[in-house]
Amino acid sequence: MFKYLMLAGLALFLPGLYALGYSIFEGPSAWMVDSRTFWGTPISLFVFWIGLAHAGTLLSAIFLALDIKLDRRTALIAELSTLVCLVFAGIFPLMHLGVVENFYMVMPLLDARGNFANVGSPLVWDFCCIAVYALLSLVFFMTHLKTREIPALDKYRKPMAWLLFPLVLWVHTVVSLDFATTFVPQWRGAFFPVYFIAGAIFSGLALMNLLLCSEGYRVRLLERLQLIFSWFMCAIWIWDLMLKGSFCTSAFIFAGVLPQFRMIAVIRENKWGRIALSLSVLIGLFLERLYIVSPEFGSYAASPLNWIDWGLIAFSVGGFVLLFFGIRRYLSWKMEGAGSYFGEVDGTDLADAEQQELEKEGARGIEKPKKGFYIQPWASEEYHVLRLPLLVGFAFALVYSIWVLSQSVFANVEFSFANIVPLLYPVIALVTTVTLYVRAYFVEHAFTLPRHEKWASAIVLVLVAACAGAFFAGGSSQNSTNTIDSQSIGVDAPVSQSHARLLWNTRCATCHGVDGKFNEKFVREFYPVPQKLDVQRLDSLGADSLVKVILNGRANMNAYAGRLTPSEALGLVNYMQTLAKSATESAKEGDNDSAR
Amino acid sequence: MGMDRREFIKSCSLVAVMGLLFGCRKIPLEELAGDLPSLKRFEDEVKLALSQAKKTLDLVKVPTPGALKIPGASALNRFGMAIDLDACDGCGKCILACNLENNVPLVPDEDAARGRFMHWVDMRGSAPFMCVHCGNAPCERVCPTGAANHTPDGLSAMMYKRCTGSRFCGANCPVQARKFNFNDAQKLGLARQFNREVPLRDKGVMEKCSLCLHRLQNDRLKFKTSLTVDASAEEWRGRGVKTACAEACPKNAIIFGNWLDEKSPLVKLTKNRELYAPRELADLDPSVVFMRGRR
Numbered sequence: 001m002f003k004y005l006m007l008a009g010l011a012l013f014l015p016g017l018y019a020l021g022y023s024i025f026e027g028p029s030a031w032m033v034d035s036r037t038f039w040g041t042p043i044s045l046f047v048f049w050i051g052l053a054h055a056g057t058l059l060s061a062i063f064l065a066l067d068i069k070l071d072r073r074t075a076l077i078a079e080l081s082t083l084v085c086l087v088f089a090g091i092f093p094l095m096h097l098g099v100v101e102n103f104y105m106v107m108p109l110l111d112a113r114g115n116f117a118n119v120g121s122p123l124v125w126d127f128c129c130i131a132v133y134a135l136l137s138l139v140f141f142m143t144h145l146k147t148r149e150i151p152a153l154d155k156y157r158k159p160m161a162w163l164l165f166p167l168v169l170w171v172h173t174v175v176s177l178d179f180a181t182t183f184v185p186q187w188r189g190a191f192f193p194v195y196f197i198a199g200a201i202f203s204g205l206a207l208m209n210l211l212l213c214s215e216g217y218r219v220r221l222l223e224r225l226q227l228i229f230s231w232f233m234c235a236i237w238i239w240d241l242m243l244k245g246s247f248c249t250s251a252f253i254f255a256g257v258l259p260q261f262r263m264i265a266v267i268r269e270n271k272w273g274r275i276a277l278s279l280s281v282l283i284g285l286f287l288e289r290l291y292i293v294s295p296e297f298g299s300y301a302a303s304p305l306n307w308i309d310w311g312l313i314a315f316s317v318g319g320f321v322l323l324f325f326g327i328r329r330y331l332s333w334k335m336e337g338a339g340s341y342f343g344e345v346d347g348t349d350l351a352d353a354e355q356q357e358l359e360k361e362g363a364r365g366i367e368k369p370k371k372g373f374y375i376q377p378w379a380s381e382e383y384h385v386l387r388l389p390l391l392v393g394f395a396f397a398l399v400y401s402i403w404v405l406s407q408s409v410f411a412n413v414e415f416s417f418a419n420i421v422p423l424l425y426p427v428i429a430l431v432t433t434v435t436l437y438v439r440a441y442f443v444e445h446a447f448t449l450p451r452h453e454k455w456a457s458a459i460v461l462v463l464v465a466a467c468a469g470a471f472f473a474g475g476s477s478q479n480s481t482n483t484i485d486s487q488s489i490g491v492d493a494p495v496s497q498s499h500a501r502l503l504w505n506t507r508c509a510t511c512h513g514v515d516g517k518f519n520e521k522f523v524r525e526f527y528p529v530p531q532k533l534d535v536q537r538l539d540s541l542g543a544d545s546l547v548k549v550i551l552n553g554r555a556n557m558n559a560y561a562g563r564l565t566p567s568e569a570l571g572l573v574n575y576m577q578t579l580a581k582s583a584t585e586s587a588k589e590g591d592n593d594s595a596r
Numbered sequence: 597m598g599m600d601r602r603e604f605i606k607s608c609s610l611v612a613v614m615g616l617l618f619g620c621r622k623i624p625l626e627e628l629a630g631d632l633p634s635l636k637r638f639e640d641e642v643k644l645a646l647s648q649a650k651k652t653l654d655l656v657k658v659p660t661p662g663a664l665k666i667p668g669a670s671a672l673n674r675f676g677m678a679i680d681l682d683a684c685d686g687c688g689k690c691i692l693a694c695n696l697e698n699n700v701p702l703v704p705d706e707d708a709a710r711g712r713f714m715h716w717v718d719m720r721g722s723a724p725f726m727c728v729h730c731g732n733a734p735c736e737r738v739c740p741t742g743a744a745n746h747t748p749d750g751l752s753a754m755m756y757k758r759c760t761g762s763r764f765c766g767a768n769c770p771v772q773a774r775k776f777n778f779n780d781a782q783k784l785g786l787a788r789q790f791n792r793e794v795p796l797r798d799k800g801v802m803e804k805c806s807l808c809l810h811r812l813q814n815d816r817l818k819f820k821t822s823l824t825v826d827a828s829a830e831e832w833r834g835r836g837v838k839t840a841c842a843e844a845c846p847k848n849a850i851i852f853g854n855w856l857d858e859k860s861p862l863v864k865l866t867k868n869r870e871l872y873a874p875r876e877l878a879d880l881d882p883s884v885v886f887m888r889g890r891r
Contacts, residue, residue, distance in 0.1 A: 027780075027799055027800055028800070029779055038767050097761045098762070098799070098801055099760050102761075103760055105758060106741060106762075115741075115742070116742065118736075120738075121737070122764075123762055178764075181738065182738070182764075183770040505820060509820070
């Protein structure tokens with residue numbers, strides 16, 4: 001069964017991969033964009049897949065946090081679907097960029113040139129929230145997968161669920177802010193976060209039901225929720241229609257009207273009927289995303305989707321099917337011997353069976369302090385497992401916000417507190433999780449990693465560090481080949497001190513400053529800080545090599561050959577020496593003044 | 597004479613061939629080397645854009661722009677323009693002048709058919725329309741990398757090298773004043789560097805009206821240099837600078853200047869006139885406005 005699904009996925013994925021490669025090569029003009037919209041299909045697909053990615057963690061984490069019983073198999077499938085959806089949700093915003101290799105500039109970390117992302121932009125919030133969400137979902141899934149082998153891990157699941165519960169809602173709110181903070185009339189509205197979260201949960205439930213059909217069983221709770229959310233979505237759509245007059249009829253029919261057929265028992269009890277219901281919801285919600293992103297889609301002005309758009313859709317759908325069922329097959333094959341990891345039992349009351357099993361084993365989770373005994377607050381297990389990591393997370397978020405607020409790199413970008421608030425919870429969640437697991441590994445020895453996993457994690461850490469270093473260094477600062485004049489000015493004759501001063505003020509002072517004490521604000525925005533000017537340094541380098549540096553450039557210094565003659569460069573070096581001398585003298589005077 | 601007729605004709609034709617070769621050397625080679633589009637194509641594209649222009653522009657009254665309220669703003673300079681709707685007859689000369697000044701590339705035919713030009717100046721309601729350099733610019737607020745930012749002198753500037761092409765700024769501009777380089781104009785032979793002071797833009801970055809930033813920068817550098825030599829203590833106010841569109845206007849309908857400088861032509865000529873801005877931009881503190889009414 002899974003094998004055939006994988007083959008079908010591959011059949012869709014391969015032509016889709018070609019479309020993806022072509023659109024990365026060709027840039028954003030490859031897919032359908034009209035004169036009014038800039039984004040088009042990739043962003044629709046991003047919103048669609050990130051919505052689906054909320055199904056898993058939402059169901060598994062929120063149900064766990066709220067003590068709603070969900071059996072292990074369903075929960076694991078949900079978590080796995082989250083991870084696979086996130087892969088595709090992550091690809092689309094990256095591939096839609098005009099200059100793909102500059103994506104790292106969106107990270108709110110300082111780079112070597114003192115650049116900082118504009119933390120007021122929802123795109124920066126997006127990037128961080130989704131990255132943190134992906135990481136925490138992966139940790140949550142791996143923990144769940146390993147609990148059969150290492151029961152000690154089970155007590156970390158509930159703290160993780162409580163961390164992920166707000167994060168799911170947070171991430172999708174931020175995604176909706178991409179739209180709601182703009183000036184496009186169709187996208188504005190304070191209800192957008194609710195609208196997007198409802199849409200995400202709705203589509204996620206449909207995906208879950210579809211995947212459960214492929215597993216050959218059903219969870220009635222999820223089906224009922226799907227029906228309830230269809231009513232909720234209809235309410236929001238009608239509200240939107242009354243408010244702004246925008247309405248996507250096809251989405252309403254697919255995701256609003258058709259799901260109501262669940263109320264007919266014949267359709268509900270038939271596997272193919274359930275598949276059709278879930279598919280109709282997914283199609284309807286995709287059409288709705290397409291309509292949100294390009295409001296003119298479907299009107300006479302817009303052109304229909306071209307083959308690239310279809311290719312991108314096929315890429316993500318085929319890729320999801322291939323990857324999801326590939327991992328699913330691998331895991332059930334790999335772990336067959338160690339017990340049925342996905343609980344391969346067919347039946348509807350799996351949750352109850354599992355509950356009985358748990359009761360047999362005895363209570364898991366965090367030990368509750370027994371009544372009548374006094375335990376110091378910081379000595380209780382609850383404190384160690386939950387409160388300490390959370391406190392570390394809060395402390396880190398506090399330090400981070402103080403650090404950001406103290407940056408004044410872009411004087412014109414407001415580092416107001418409101419701008420970094422969207423980043424705070426993801427920071428807390430990330431640091432808390434890291435603390436939780438580092439403590440579990442090193443202090444409590446709750447789990448051990450086999451040798452190859454140790455190696456793998458070491459390699460991953462090194463790779464992450466290398467990437468961070470590369471991003472910190474930034475791209476090359478090569479001279480643009482097409483800047484200002486390449487005519488040399490003046491004839492090659494020795495230049496006077498006053499002419500050298502003139503040259504210095506026109507050519508060099510923008511970065512190095514009129515007095516040689518560089519123009520810090522400008523330089524920090526564009527380049528690493530240049531060397532300070534002093535006599536010893538100039539002498540040690542020698543006039544000849546400095547002339548060469550001026551003419552040929554070095555590191556971030558631009559080449560001036562063609563714009564300055566060699567003797568003008570020599571004149572500048574001499575002028576630098578007088579500047580350095582006067583700087584030392586004034587420094588000495590300053591010292592004397594302070595000594596007095 | 598030691599030269600017969602045959603020798604004479606031979607040397608004459610050799611000289612002629614040499615002359616032809618030398619005469620041909622420069623222009624055809626330059627034309628061939630970059631496969632550069634002719635000026636005629638730029639003129640034709642402007643005509644096409646004029647024929648497709650929007651006919652209406654919804655204007656509302658706005659007060660005279662004052663000092664910027666953003667952190668780090670200069671108290672002396674805020675550059676802007678006023679477009680005199682009573683004088684403008686919508687000839688479109690400003691568009692061509694801007695294209696040549698800022699090396700704005702041509703677009704492929706399918707884009708032109710959809711009305712997606714790269715022109716920094718559009719024609720809307722038969723008046724030139726460009727980025728108004730909002731004091732409270734929505735594009736800068738959403739730019740993730742800070743490539744779109746505000747200079748202290750009130751220009752909404754672009755750092756092309758820092759742009760990742762997320763097109764968020766374009767989506768957030770209420771009047772679509774931002775243009776995205778969907779095509780590699782240099783590779784397609786659609787770009788030509790008429791003006792060496794302005795770089796050609798690469799594929800995948802946003803661009804828009806810069807209020808001829810390079811002219812302002814040149815004037816500032818010149819002023820600062822002469823200041824050090826003359827030591828006449830005065831601040832730079834950008835006097836005497838004109839944008840390319842203002843220079844090209846036969847009716848003097850585009851007036852460039854400094855809103856905070858009493859001596860600027862902008863302040864003088866907008867006195868006693870009613871100022872207008874597009875309805876969507878009226879609340880965003882525009883620096884480029886339209887004027888109408890008493891003279």
